[in-house]
Amino acid sequence: MTEATQEQNNRDISKVVGGSARSIYESAQAQVKSGELDPSLGLSRSNQFSAPFDYLFVQEGFNIRERLNEARIRMFAESYKAGKFVPALEVIPKEGRFQILDGHHRYYGAKIAIEEGALLARLDLVIFEGDEREAILRMMNAADSERLTALDKASGYLRLRRAGMTIEEIAEARNQSPLQIKKMLLLANAPVEIKDAVRSDRIKASPAIEILSECERTGKNPVQLLNAAIQASVELGKGTVTPKAIKSATKKPKALPRKHVEKAITTLMSSSFTTQLRSAVPADVKPDDDGMVELKLPATELQELLAALEELEKAKAKNEAPSDQGKENKDGAQGPGQPETGAAAASK
Numbered sequence: 222m223t224e225a226t227q228e229q230n231n232r233d234i235s236k237v238v239g240g241s242a243r244s245i246y247e248s249a250q251a252q253v254k255s256g257e258l259d260p261s262l263g264l265s266r267s268n269q270f271s272a273p274f275d276y277l278f279v280q281e282g283f284n285i286r287e288r289l290n291e292a293r294i295r296m297f298a299e300s301y302k303a304g305k306f307v308p309a310l311e312v313i314p315k316e317g318r319f320q321i322l323d324g325h326h327r328y329y330g331a332k333i334a335i336e337e338g339a340l341l342a343r344l345d346l347v348i349f350e351g352d353e354r355e356a357i358l359r360m361m362n363a364a365d366s367e368r369l370t371a372l373d374k375a376s377g378y379l380r381l382r383r384a385g386m387t388i389e390e391i392a393e394a395r396n397q398s399p400l401q402i403k404k405m406l407l408l409a410n411a412p413v414e415i416k417d418a419v420r421s422d423r424i425k426a427s428p429a430i431e432i433l434s435e436c437e438r439t440g441k442n443p444v445q446l447l448n449a450a451i452q453a454s455v456e457l458g459k460g461t462v463t464p465k466a467i468k469s470a471t472k473k474p475k476a477l478p479r480k481h482v483e484k485a486i487t488t489l490m491s492s493s494f495t496t497q498l499r500s501a502v503p504a505d506v507k508p509d510d511d512g513m514v515e516l517k518l519p520a521t522e523l524q525e526l527l528a529a530l531e532e533l534e535k536a537k538a539k540n541e542a543p544s545d546q547g548k549e550n551k552d553g554a555q556g557p558g559q560p561e562t563g564a565a566a567a568s569k
Contacts (some may be wrong), residue, residue, distance in 0.1 A: 236257065249262070250263060269309055269347045272343050277312065287370065287373055297331070298333040307345075311348075312346050320489035331333050361377045371419065380412070424461060428463070468544045
């Protein structure tokens with residue numbers, strides 16, 4: 222017998238017998254041991270087995286998913302009741318029982334099926350072997366149910382950070398950029414008002430992170446900025462915060478025209494108003510003093526001062542009016558790029 226023939230015989234599994242996984246395993250192992258079968262064709266035992274439902278439990282707060290899908294739970298319940306194939310649950314052995322790692326929908330589906338009369342003697346399980354960081358990553362990477370929400374992912378990244386992983390390590394493990402992880406951590410650490418707005422779909426995760434980034438950079442209050450963006454969206458007729466609404470909420474107010482400011486200041490300084498103020502208020506007056514003082518101004522000076530302040534108010538209103546619409550601004554001026562008509566044209 223040639224060496225090639227002997228090698229071919231050693232790779233022939235036709236003599237492996239058995240009607241169950243265990244008997245096939247034992248038959249193959251026996252032939253490997255006797256030299257009849259090449260060791261590379263030997264079988265190995267996995268960490269999968271089965272256990273009664275009573276051995277299983279869910280650790281409160283362990284699952285990174287905030288909410289489960291009731292329809293998916295019902296789907297698994299019906300599958301268990303009908304005796305259909307359901308993938309094994311991935312579990313972590315703990316104090317004589319098994320904590321669910323991946324398969325929360327299946328777990329609750331099995332629970333409902335049993336409550337509704339299904340005879341589920343045992344459930345297939347796969348033992349997870351790894352530390353806390355690997356367990357969190359396993360939950361995030363699992364394809365058992367619907368996609369994780371942005372808040373679920375953010376929570377997972379925060380738990381990985383608390384478990385000792387660096388941003389770079391998380392990014393590599395999740396095939397994301399470090400910048401993306403940093404943004405999601407902003408969401409994870411956001412005020413509860415921001416998270417609630419994301420949950421209720423008043424704002425999507427991406428614009429919420431934009432607001433948080435803006436506030437981290439400028440020191441602004443993110444909740445106040447969120448409320449301003451929500452109000453701006455309402456004014457725009459949108460149910461959810463839009464990028465345009467955020468831009469409107471975060472834009473800096475325009476400076477008032479210099480000519481109006483200078484005119485108001487000049488008018489104020491040239492009147493007797495400032496002089497009377499200096500002489501009327503005692504030098505030792507305290508902030509909580511509520512004494513009254515009397516000032517007398519010539520009517521013409523008061524008219525000039527009020528006229529200057531009115532021009533400032535008009536300029537302020539013009540700055541705050543929408544600049545992208547062809548409608549008249551609040552002070553009656555024409556929008557940019559619009560032909561002047563009527564009194565506006567006649568005044569020039």
